[in-house]
Amino acid sequence: MSLSHEIMKNICGYSRAKYSTWFYYRPDHILFDVGEGISLALRNMIYGIDRIFISHNHGDHIGGLPGFIKSRASSMGDITKPLTIYYPKGDTYILQFKDYLDLSIPKLPFVLTWQGISPGDQVQLHANRFVEAFASDHMGTLSLGYKIIEVRKRLKAEHQGLPQNDLITIIKEQGREAIHEEYQKNLLVYSGDTMPLDTSIVQKAEVLLHDATFVLENDREEKTHATIQEACQLAIEAEVASLALFHFSSRYSHQQVKDKIQQMITENNIQFPIHYIYPHFYPADFKQIYVESQKGEKKENNDQS
Structure with missing residues (x-):
């Protein structure tokens, strides 16, 4: 199983433009945004959440907080477990909501x-993993996206291809640090509501979870949200391993969303999996459009998150 598939298996959430958006990533016990219905969907799973990362102050991204906090204080679980809420610094509306x-x-x-x-701020999750905030582009508001980054080690370029005995000799003489270097790997990038992100932010991410509100660019009156086409083009340019689309406008049918994604796959010969969330109930599931089946026929499959 690929790393990107493993990450997708551990994401559950819901997203419908103007109504509610939230995503829970189980391995790191974190929540991206906290729209309405989250407590109903997760029930006692809310006690597994240590940190909430809010992208911006719109109601469909923070409207679930009152119910979430009340449920966490009174339901069947560890009601004493601490919780930290991260939000765009200086957002007075969120501070009023806090009051x-x-x-x-x-x-x-x-x-x-x-x-x-x-x-640029970082929140440490584990010894080699952290969340980093970045600026997103949404209606001129204080708006953030977040990415989970893992610090890894690899063989330095000048030592790649050397025989094993030569590497052992260098380690004995100079130490293991002499042949290794640290680098940062984008595991999961969450865009929040935004126009297309800069390619450098999402470069080679295992999973890009990106706003795709509009099927047709002509439906966008202001530069507030990305289109399916823009999100797919970003994923291609950034060489991501997997793309997950969310925040579709309710003006579009499921078929319109699916057809547009399939069009992008065909026209651009996309080889990475594209998932999309088109919810009708809680909890929502990600659907995946496969590029090719073993028989050479395109197919769709539900991948319960």
């Missing part, structure tokens, strides 16, 4: 920490 929650849900049984975060 409302402090007043309406007093005396929480767990420590709730609110932490403002700016582009």
Whole structure:
């Protein structure tokens, strides 16, 4: 099983433009945005969440917070487990929302920490893994995207291709650090609501989770959200291993979304898997459009997240 497929298996979430968006990544116990319905969908799984990363202050991305916090304080689970909420630093609307929650849900049984975060800031998850915030482009608001990055080691370029005995000799004389270098690997990139991200942000990501609100560019009156075509072109240029599209406008049918993705695959000879979330119920599932089946026929498959 590829790493990108393993990552997709561990994402669950929901997204419908204007109504609700949230995504839970189980291995790192983190939540990207917290739209309505999350507590209903996850139920006691909410106790597995240690950190929430908010992309921006629109209601469809933060409207689920009151129910989430109330449920976490009173449902069947570890009600004393701390929770940290990260949000775009300086966003006064979110701070006002925080004040409302402090007043309406007093005396929480767990420590709730609110932490403002700016582009380039990093939050450590494990010894070799962290979340990094980056600026996104959405309606001129304070808006962030987030990516999970893993620090890895690899053989330095000048030592690649050397015989094993030569490498052992260098290690004995200079230490293992002499032949290895650290590099950062993009595991999962979450765009939040945005126009197409810069290629450098998502370069060679295992999974790019990108806004694709519009099927047709002519339907976009302002530069606020990406189109399916733009997200696919970004994934091609950035050489990602897998693309997951979300935040479709309710003006489009499931068939229109699927047909547009299939068109992009055919016209661009796309070889990486494209997943898309077209929800009708909680919890939502990601669907995947396969490039080719073994029999050479295109097919679609539901991949329950």
